Amino acid sequence: MPTWIALLRAVNVGGRSYPMAQLRAVLTEAGYGDVETHIQTGNVRLTSPLRSRAKLESELERLLSDDRGFTVEVVALTxxxxxxxxxxxxxxxxxxxxxxxxxxxxxxxxxxxxxxxxxxxxxxxxxxxxxxxxxxxxxxxxxxxxxxxxxxxxxxxxxxxxxxxxxxxxxxxxxxxx
Incomplete structure (x- = not known):
């Protein structure tokens, strides 16, 4: 299963709170594997069956925005x-x-x-x-x-x-x- 590094844009600044424990829980509940975060700026490592960067980014953005109520843009890297x-x-x-x-x-x-x-x-x-x-x-x-x-x-x-x-x-x- 592919491993991805997801960098979340503009979380935990300007009232756009996303505690990392809650982020990990949301991603794990959605079926992503091996979810880890690093510091409070929206750095996430996860595994996903998705092989397309664009599809992964889109799915994560939808999931995280639905959870938070504000837009969460994602930049994914291998x-x-x-x-x-x-x-x-x-x-x-x-x-x-x-x-x-x-x-x-x-x-x-x-x-x-x-x-x-x-x-x-x-x-x-x-x-x-x-x-x-x-x-x-x-x-x-x-x-x-x-x-x-x-x-x-x-x-x-x-x-x-x-x-x-x-x-x-x-x-x-x-x-x-x-």
Whole structure:
């Protein structure tokens, strides 16, 4: 049975509460296997007979939105994809260490060439943007809240995404990656 990493967008922020114990219970009751969560930001590992990423995301979004009463967008990855994103984060941080932080926006769909050019070209001073597959790496030499190329800018240029600190991405990959 395929293993998936589901990253939930914007849960446990702004009144959009989803306690991880309740999330695990809902997923287990719905028939997903080996359900685990990591910290409170909506990181879930599960198994499912579904092999289509789009079908899995759609089914999880419906299930979780029905349970919560608000939209819960899901970005799904395979363990190998998660490991690759973490490896890219290591490579990019080692090549040009950010003094303010490294964040990764994981996209729901592959970026277009035009969108990629928009987000990568001419970033503001102290900001570097690298698109690798479905991941946008945001490296800052300033605090995250001061950055202009944030997850909101990523979504404007490339579509739905969910953002994690590179430290969390590395921890997830160590725990659940291929």
């Amino acid at each position: 363990p190998a994809e998660l490991a690759e994103i973490a490896a890219d984060a290591d490579e990019l941080s080692e090549a040009d260490p950010p003094s303010g932080g490294h964040y990764v926006s994981v996209l729901k769909t592959a970026p277009t060439d035009a969108g990629r050019r928009t987000i990568e070209t001419d970033p503001p001073e102290g900001e570097r943007v690298h698109v690798r597959g479905r991941a946008v790496h945001l490296l800052y030499d300033k605090p995250y809240h001061e950055a202009r190329r944030s997850n909101a800018a990523v979504e404007k240029a490339l579509g739905t995404s969910t953002n994690r600190n590179a430290t969390v991405v590395r921890a997830l990959a160590a725990k659940w990656g291929a």
